[in-house]
Amino acid sequence: MEKKTKLRSLLLGAFFTLLFLGLVSRMYWVQVVEASWLREKAGEVWSKSEVLAAKRGEIVDRNGRTLAEEAVAYTVSVNPELINAKKTSSKSKNSEQLDWDIARGLAAILTMSSDPAEIAELEKKIYGLATKKKSDGSGYLVDVEIKPEGWKIDGETKKKIDAFITELQLKTDSKGNLGINTKETQKRYYPSNRLASHILGYLDKEGKAVGGIESTFDEMLRGKNGTLEHERDARGVELPNSKVTVNPAENGKTVRLTIDQNIQYYVETALKTSYDKWKPKSMTAIAVDPQTMEILAMANAPDFNPNKYWEFGSQSDFINHAVASQYEPGSTFKVVTLAGAVQEGLFNPNDKFPSGKIYVGGRELHDHETRGWGTITYMEGLLRSSNVAFVKLGFEKLGPKLLTDYIMNFGFGKKTGIALPNETKGIVNMKYDSEYGTATYGQGQVLTTLLQQTAAYAAIANGGKLLEPHIVKDIVDSQTGEVIQTFDPKVVREVVSPETAQQTALYLEQVVANQDIGTGRRAYINDYRVAGKTGTANIVIPGKGYSPNTWVITFVGFAPVENPRLLVAVLADQPDLKGNYHYGGEVAAPVFKDIVQQSLRYMNVRSSSGNTATKTETNVESIATVPDVTGQTIAEATKKLKQTGLKPEVLGEGGKVLKQSPAPGTEVAMSQRIVLVTQEAQGMQIPDLTGVSLREAMEICGQLEIQCKANGEGYVVSQAEGEANGGKVVTFELKPLAEPKNEADEKKESDGKKASDGKKAAESDKGEDGNNENSSAEDSQKSGSSEGGTEAKR
Numbered sequence: 197m198e199k200k201t202k203l204r205s206l207l208l209g210a211f212f213t214l215l216f217l218g219l220v221s222r223m224y225w226v227q228v229v230e231a232s233w234l235r236e237k238a239g240e241v242w243s244k245s246e247v248l249a250a251k252r253g254e255i256v257d258r259n260g261r262t263l264a265e266e267a268v269a270y271t272v273s274v275n276p277e278l279i280n281a282k283k284t285s286s287k288s289k290n291s292e293q294l295d296w297d298i299a300r301g302l303a304a305i306l307t308m309s310s311d312p313a314e315i316a317e318l319e320k321k322i323y324g325l326a327t328k329k330k331s332d333g334s335g336y337l338v339d340v341e342i343k344p345e346g347w348k349i350d351g352e353t354k355k356k357i358d359a360f361i362t363e364l365q366l367k368t369d370s371k372g373n374l375g376i377n378t379k380e381t382q383k384r385y386y387p388s389n390r391l392a393s394h395i396l397g398y399l400d401k402e403g404k405a406v407g408g409i410e411s412t413f414d415e416m417l418r419g420k421n422g423t424l425e426h427e428r429d430a431r432g433v434e435l436p437n438s439k440v441t442v443n444p445a446e447n448g449k450t451v452r453l454t455i456d457q458n459i460q461y462y463v464e465t466a467l468k469t470s471y472d473k474w475k476p477k478s479m480t481a482i483a484v485d486p487q488t489m490e491i492l493a494m495a496n497a498p499d500f501n502p503n504k505y506w507e508f509g510s511q512s513d514f515i516n517h518a519v520a521s522q523y524e525p526g527s528t529f530k531v532v533t534l535a536g537a538v539q540e541g542l543f544n545p546n547d548k549f550p551s552g553k554i555y556v557g558g559r560e561l562h563d564h565e566t567r568g569w570g571t572i573t574y575m576e577g578l579l580r581s582s583n584v585a586f587v588k589l590g591f592e593k594l595g596p597k598l599l600t601d602y603i604m605n606f607g608f609g610k611k612t613g614i615a616l617p618n619e620t621k622g623i624v625n626m627k628y629d630s631e632y633g634t635a636t637y638g639q640g641q642v643l644t645t646l647l648q649q650t651a652a653y654a655a656i657a658n659g660g661k662l663l664e665p666h667i668v669k670d671i672v673d674s675q676t677g678e679v680i681q682t683f684d685p686k687v688v689r690e691v692v693s694p695e696t697a698q699q700t701a702l703y704l705e706q707v708v709a710n711q712d713i714g715t716g717r718r719a720y721i722n723d724y725r726v727a728g729k730t731g732t733a734n735i736v737i738p739g740k741g742y743s744p745n746t747w748v749i750t751f752v753g754f755a756p757v758e759n760p761r762l763l764v765a766v767l768a769d770q771p772d773l774k775g776n777y778h779y780g781g782e783v784a785a786p787v788f789k790d791i792v793q794q795s796l797r798y799m800n801v802r803s804s805s806g807n808t809a810t811k812t813e814t815n816v817e818s819i820a821t822v823p824d825v826t827g828q829t830i831a832e833a834t835k836k837l838k839q840t841g842l843k844p845e846v847l848g849e850g851g852k853v854l855k856q857s858p859a860p861g862t863e864v865a866m867s868q869r870i871v872l873v874t875q876e877a878q879g880m881q882i883p884d885l886t887g888v889s890l891r892e893a894m895e896i897c898g899q900l901e902i903q904c905k906a907n908g909e910g911y912v913v914s915q916a917e918g919e920a921n922g923g924k925v926v927t928f929e930l931k932p933l934a935e936p937k938n939e940a941d942e943k944k945e946s947d948g949k950k951a952s953d954g955k956k957a958a959e960s961d962k963g964e965d966g967n968n969e970n971s972s973a974e975d976s977q978k979s980g981s982s983e984g985g986t987e988a989k990r
Contacts, residue, residue, distance in 0.1 A: 246423065246424045246425075247421050247422075247423060248421060248422035248423060248424055248442075248443075248444065248445040249382070249421055249445060250418065250419030250420055250421050250422070250445040250446055250447050250448060251266050251382070251419065251445070251447040251448065251674075252266050252382075252384065252399070252417050252418060252419065252447075252448045253416065253417040253418075253419065253447065253448030253449045253450045253451060253674050254266075254450045254451075254674065255396060255409055255410070255417070255450075255451050255453065256450060256451070256452050256453065257452075257453055257455050257456060257457040257460075258452065258453060258454055258455060258456055258490075258669055259456065259457070260452070261457045262387055263386065263387070263388060263391070263392055263396055263453070263457070264384060264385070264386050264396055264409075264410070264502075265384075265385055265387070266382045266383070266384065266385065267382070267383055267384075267385035268351065268380060268381075268382065268383075269348040269349060269350060269380075269381050269382060269383030270348070270349050270350075270351075270353075270354045270378040270379065270380055270381065271341060271343075271346060271347050271348060271349070271378070271379050271381050272302065272306065272341070272342045272345075272346030272347075272349060272357065272376070272377070272378055273339050273340055273341045273342065273346070273376075273377045273378075273379065274298065274302075274322070274325055274326045274340050274342065274375055274376060274377070275337075275338050275339060275340075275373070275375040275376075275377065276325070276326055276327055276328050276329070276336040276337050276338070276340060276375070277335065277336035277337065277338045277375075278338070278373060278374070278375040279294055279295055279298065279326050279327070279336075279374070279375035280295075280327070280336050282294055282368070282370060282374060282375065283295060294364075294368060294374070294375075295323060295326045295327050296319075296323060297364060297367070297368075298322070298323075298326050298364070298374070298375065298376060299319045299320070299322040299323035299326055300319050301360045301363075301364065302322050302342065302346070302357070302360070302376070303315055303318040303319040303321075303322055305353060305356045305357055305360060306318070306342065306345040306346055306349070306353070307345070308345065308506050308507070318345065321342075322342060325340045325342060326340075326375070328340050339377070343401070344401045344402070347401040347402075348381060348382075348383035348401050349378075350383075350503075354378050357376065357378060358378075360376075361374060361376055383399075383401075384398070384399035384410075384502075385503065386398070386501075386502045386503050388457070389501050389502075389503060390464075390499050390500065390501050390502075391457070391460060391461065391464065392455060392457075392460050392493075392494075392495070393408075393499045393500050393501065393502050394407070394408060394494065394495065394496050394499060394514075394515075394516040394518070395408050395409060395453070395455065395494055395516075395616070395667065396408045396409055396410060396502060397409060397410035397411050397502070397617075398410060398502035398503075398505045399502075400505065405417075405418075406505075407514060407516070407617060407618075408516070408616065408617070409451060409453065409615070409616075409667070409668070411617050412615050412616060412617055413451050413615070413668070413671075416448060416449045416451065416671060417448040417449065417451060418448050419445065419446050419447045419448035419449075420445065420446040421445055422442070422443045422444045422445035422446070423441075423442075423443045424440070424441075424442050424443075425440065425441040425442075447674050447675060448674065449671050449672060449673060449674055449680070450671070450672040450673075450674045451668060451671060451672075452668070452669045452670050452671070452672055453491075453667055453668055453669060454490035454491050454492065454666060454667050454668065454669045455491055455492055455493055455494070455667065456492050456493065458795075458798055459483055459492045459493045459791075459795045459798065460492075460493040460494075460495065462493070462790070462791050462794045462795055462798075463481050463483055463493040463494075463495045463764075463791050464493075464495045464497075464499075465790075466481070466787045466790040466791050467479050467480075467481050467495050467496075467497050467766075467787060468497055469787075469790075470768070470783060470784075470786070470787045471497040471498070471768075474768060474771035474772055474773070474783050475771065475772045476749075476768040476769050476770050476771035476772070476783075477769045477770040478496060478497065478498065478512070478515075478517055478521075478768075478769045479496065479497045479766070479767065479768045479769070479787075480495070480496050480497075480517040480518050480521075480646050480766070480767045480769075481493070481494075481495050481764065481765065481766045481767070481787065481791065482494050482518050482646055482647060482650045482764070482765045483762060483763070483764045483791060483795065484650055484654060484665065484762075484763050484764075485761065485762065485763075486653070486654035486657035486658045486754055486760045486761075486762075486763040487657075487658050487685075487760070487761075488663065488685040489651060489654055489663035489664060489665045489666065489685060490665075490666060490667075490669070490685075491614075491665060491666070491667040492762070492795075493791075494516075494518050494667070496515070496516060496517050496518065498510075498513045499513065500513045500514060515618075516616060516618065517646070517767070517769070518645065518646050518647050519612075519614060519616050519618065519619040519620070519645055519647050520618040520619065520620055520645075521620070521645065521646075521769075522620050522622045522623065522643040522644060522645050523643060523644065523645075523646075523733065523748050523767070523769070524638060524639045524640070524642065524643060524733045524734075524736070524748070525638040525642065525643075525644045525649055525731055525733060525748075525750060526637070526638045526639065526731035526732050526733030526748065526750060527581045527583075527637055527638055527715075527729060527730060527731040527732065527733075528638065528649055528653075528729050528730065528731035528750045528751070528752050529635075529637065529638025529642065529644065529649070529731065530578075530581070530586050530636070530637055530638065530729060531652060531653060531656060531700070531704070531729055531752075532602050532603055532606050532608075532652065533586045533589050533590040533594070533599065533602075533636045533637070534578065534586075534589070534700055534703065534704075535602070535606075535656060535691070535692050535696060535697070535700045536590070536594050536598065536599065536602035536692075537589045537590070537593060537594060538692070538696045538699055538700050538703075539602075539692045539693065539696040540593075540594060540598070542589065542593040542594065543574060543589060544574065544923065545573060545574050545575035545578075545703070545903045545923065546573055546574075546575065546903065546923025546924075547573065547574050547923075548571050548572060548573050548574075549571065549572070549574065549577065549584065549585060549588055550568070550570070550571050550584075551563055551565075551568035551569050551570065551571070551572050551577065551580075551582050551584050551585070552565075552566065552567055552568025552569075552584065553566070553568070553584065554584045554587050554588065554633075556587060556591060556629050556630050556632075556633035557628055557629030557630035557633065558630070559630040559633070561583060561584070561587055561630070561633050561634060562583065562584070563580075563582050563583050563584050564581070564583070564732075564777075565580075568582075568584070569582075573901065574589070575703075575706075575901060575903065576713070576901065578703060578706075578707065579706060579707055579710050579713045579714050579715065579898075580713055580715065581707075581715045581729075581730065583636075583637045586636040586637045587633045587636050587637070589636065590632075590633075590635070590636030590637075591629070591632050591633045591636055596626070596629070596632040599632060599635065599636065600624070600626065600632075602691070603624055603635070603642070604624065605662070605689060605691045606651075606652040606655065606662060606691050607648055607651050607652060607662050607688065608622055608624050608642070608644055608648055608652070609621060609622055609623065609624035610622075612645075612647055612648060612651055612664060612665050613664050613665075614647065614664075614665045614666065614667060615666065615667055615668050616667060619645070619647075620645060622642075622643045622644045622645055622648055623641065623642065623643040624641070624642055625641045626640070626641045626642070627641070638731065638733065639733055639734075646750075646765050646767045647665060649750070649752055649765055650665070650752065650763065650765045651663065651664075651665055653752045653753075653754065653763055653765070654754075654763050655691050655692070655697065656692075656697050656700050656701055656704070656727075656754075657697075657701065657727075657754040657760035657763055658697070658760065659694040659697050659698070660690050660691055660692040660693055660694050660696060660697040661687050661688075661689075661690055661691070662687070662688040662689050662690075662691050663685055663686065663687055663688065664685075664686040664687075664688055666683050666685075666686070668683050669682070669683060670682040670683065699905070701727045701754075701757055701760075702727075702757070702894070702904070702905070702906070704716075704727035704728060704729055704753075705725060705726065705727040705757050705894055706894060706897070706898040707727070707728065707729055707730075708720055708726045708727060708728050708753065709725075709726075709857075709891070709894050709895045709898050710857070710895070710898035710899070711856075711857040711858045711859035711862070711895075712855050712857065712859075712899065714898065715729075715730045715781065716728045716729060716730050716751065716753065716785060717781075717859065718781050718782065718785035718786055718789070719751060719753055719785040719786075719788050719789050720789075720858065720862065721755065721789055721792060721793055722862075722863065722864050722868065723793070723796075723797075723803040723804065724755040724756045724792070724793075724796060724801075724803055724804050724891075725755060725756045725757040725758060725804040725890065725891045725894070726753055726754070726755045726756075726757065726792070727753055727754055727755070727757045727760075728751060728752060728753020728754065728785075728788065729751070729752055729753070730749075730750070730751050730780070730781060730784070730785060731748075731749070731750035731751070731752075732747050732748070732749055732750070732777055732780045733747060733748045733750075734746065734747055735747060735748060735770060745773075745775040745777075746770050747770065747771070747773065747777060747780060748767065748768070748769055748770065749767070749768040749771055749780045749783045749784045750765070750766065750767045750768075750784055751765070751766050751784035751785045751787075751788045752764070752765040752766075753788055753792075755792050755796065755804075756796075756801065756802075756803070756804045757804070758804065758890065758906075761796065761799060761801050762792055762795055762796055762799070762801075764788050764791050764792055764795075766784040766785075766787045766788050766791075767784065768783045768784055771783050804889060804890065804891045820840050820841050820842055820863070820864060821840070821861060821862070821863055821864075822840075822842065822856070822858050822859065822860055822861065822862045822863075822864055822870060823836055823837065823840055823860060824856075824860035824861075825837065825853050825856055825860075825870075825872065826853050826854065826855065826856055826860075827852060827853065828852065828853055829851060829852055829853075830846060830851065830852070830853070830872070830874065833853045833856075833872055834846075837870055842864070842868070842869075842870050843868075843869045843870065844869065844870050844872050845869040845870065845871045845872065845883075845892075845896070846872045846874060847871060847872065847873050847874065847875075847880065847883060847896065847899065847900065848873055848874035848875035848880055849874065849875055850874030850875040851874065852874060853872045853873070853874060854873050854874060854875065854876070855872075855873040855899060856870060856871065856872050856873070857870070857871040857873075857895050857896075857898070857899055858870070858895075868892065869888070869892060871892075871895060871896055871899055873899050873900075877899065877900045877901045877902075880900050882896065882897070882900055882902055882915075882917070882926055883896070884915070885912045885915055885928070886912055886913060886914065886915070887911060887912065887913075888911065888912055889911055889912075890906050890911070890912065890928065890930055893906075893912050893915075893928055894906075897926065902924055902925075902926055903920070903923060903924065903925045903926070904925070904926045904927075904928065905925060905926070905927045905928070906927070906928045906930055907927065907928070907929050907930065908929060908930035908931060911930060911931060912928045912929070912930060913929050913930065913931045914928075914929040915927065915928050915929070916929075
């Protein structure tokens with residue numbers, strides 16, 4: 197018995213000894229071995245961390261005007277626990293359906309659709325959120341957000357919800373919170389709504405950047421969130437004198453664009469007017485400074501409102517066609533062939549060729565006027581936008597290799613590098629002779645973006661340099677205002693010499709200035725010299741070839757020619773021309789004209805006539821509408837013009853007016869002379885043009901089909917005739933209006949004026965009898981602007 201007792205005591209002692217040793221070991225393990233890990237875990241429990249949200253940076257225009265910013269918004273949530281409590285505890289019978297009343301009321305306010313079926317679905321969704329329980333089913337949740345419909349709503353929508361809550365409180369005879377909450381937060385706000393929407397892109401309700409600058413510069417705009425950490429007890433109450441750690445947020449940077457909000461407005465307004473009239477599939481316009489290739493405006497129609505990006509007509513509304521769509525450019529592409537031929541010394545404006553049609557690689561290529569205009573000069577071919585002329589220049593004279601080199605050097609077939617998403621590179625893929633032939637006038641295996649064409653024309657306007665287009669001017673620290681990154685103009689390469697660029701610009705000016713046969717005459721602007729080119733290309737129908745009655749209409753031009761400050765490109769994709777391509781000239785060119793007129797005056801650019809337009813004044817000079825005097829005698833025409841307040845400039849020895857410039861119906865300043873041509877241009881002598889503006893001198897040269905060159909800027913002080921490439925060339929020396937003339941210049945101008953006045957008086961005294969052979973100016977305009985044909989237009 198005693199032995200058993202001792203054994204039991206021994207075992208019990210051993211057990212407690214082992215238990216003690218285990219407890220000591222565990223204490224050692226916890227307090228020493230795992231101490232740091234446990235302290236870290238305890239710190240996580242005690243410590244409460246809050247996110248300090250970074251403020252997204254602003255997007256502003258070149259003058260600092262806000263285009264995108266952060267603004268106060270609200271997020272709607274419901275409290276199922278409180279809703280259920282109100283529903284069960286209220287004595288009012290109207291509270292029995294509180295959850296459904298809340299669902300119906302909020303759905304009516306937050307819906308993004310007018311479809312009753314979709315509204316009913318939203319009601320069910322909100323009802324489910326208003327009655328949502330915890331995952332273990334033990335009770336109701338206390339805060340459930342309604343998303344995405346209730347995320348980041350604006351102040352106006354919040355007011356509607358507040359009014360609904362008040363109405364519901366009266367209905368249920370309840371006071372206080374009914375279980376509907378609105379929490380203040382931040383949202384992206386675009387103060388100008390639709391303005392520059394394709395440039396900006398948008399931020400969706402989940403904070404994702406979609407399209408435009410928002411997407412490209414998302415990382416810089418977003419910034420970095422910070423944190424705020426402090427200690428708390430088990431109940432979540434902050435401990436007194438606890439350690440507080442702050443990692444401040446780093447707000448996003450401000451992105452300053454090159455665009456000008458005012459010019460952007462001019463572009464969008466002109467674009468919308470034409471879009472509403474002609475109802476194309478889409479329209480696009482780009483305005484740039486050709487000296488730097490800074491984008492001053494870029495717009496598309498239709499567009500969208502980034503504040504309400506969910507409201508749109510079609511997904512295609514979000515496409516920035518300026519960079520993401522490619523087209524057969526048509527005759528605007530002829531600038532490449534023309535510049536290459538001038539650079540290589542192959543373009544003689546006085547040489548002649550048979551127009552109408554030409555065979556290349558066994559394929560017939562023809563002009564938009566399929567019968568042609570007979571044998572004409574290359575200058576007339578340019579003015580009429582003859583495809584045959586450019587096939588001969590590009591395919592026969594330059595040759596396929598050199599033509600391809602110029603196309604590639606002008607930047608086609610590769611991306612421009614602009615800081616916008618989804619840019620396409622276009623296509624340059626000629627293999628056969630006929631494909632090289634059609635490429636000379638912008639059809640076939642050549643597809644371009646409007647931005648590529650803009651950059652190519654800018655190379656002509658700025659003296660021969662292809663520049664990389666850019667739309668961001670600099671990045672600014674939003675807190676200090678310090679510029680931390682700039683984007684300067686970048687020269688890609690010199691594509692032609694400055695002399696070639698200047699001469700090409702003068703040729704393109706005559707396309708606009710020649711009011712008789714110039715295809716770009718509808719872009720004519722009274723105050724400024726304009727150079728430009730029209731384009732009309734048939735649309736390809738997959739599997740069927742070219743459509744005979746659907747076109748892409750384009751106009752690209754710049755002004756003033758003597759010192760280009762603005763270049764504008766306009767494209768209309770499949771406008772409704774009622775099957776008549778003659779109307780093509782009325783689509784894009786007038787849009788160009790509206791944009792350039794307003795923008796140059798806003799930019800305070802001196803007009804080509806020497807007057808300075810201002811931002812607050814338009815044209816203070818009296819305006820008159822040119823009457824139609826074609827077919828009238830000199831005396832009749834002079835009398836009619838003087839009655840309108842206009843001065844005639846008679847060219848030739850004939851007795852009747854054969855042609856006039858500007859065309860009838862054009863609005864001009866009272867100081868501008870109206871050129872009256874009285875005999876066929878061939879063999880006519882150019883009059884003394886001393887004292888007239890270069891613009892008027894170029895118009896007269898265009899009427900007489902004489903090649904002209906200019907040295908200097910301002911007004912003609914002297915002129916000299918010479919021969920070049922077998923034809924007559926007139927060179928004008930120019931000086932600014934304010935520059936004092938020497939005595940010889942003054943005497944020459946005085947003598948010239950006397951001689952001119954005497955000539956006009958003699959012509960005015962010629963007999964007034966004879967037949968009145970009025971010709972239709974409207975018919976003449978239509979004939980000059982037509983660009984039809986199976987494949988290519990002007």
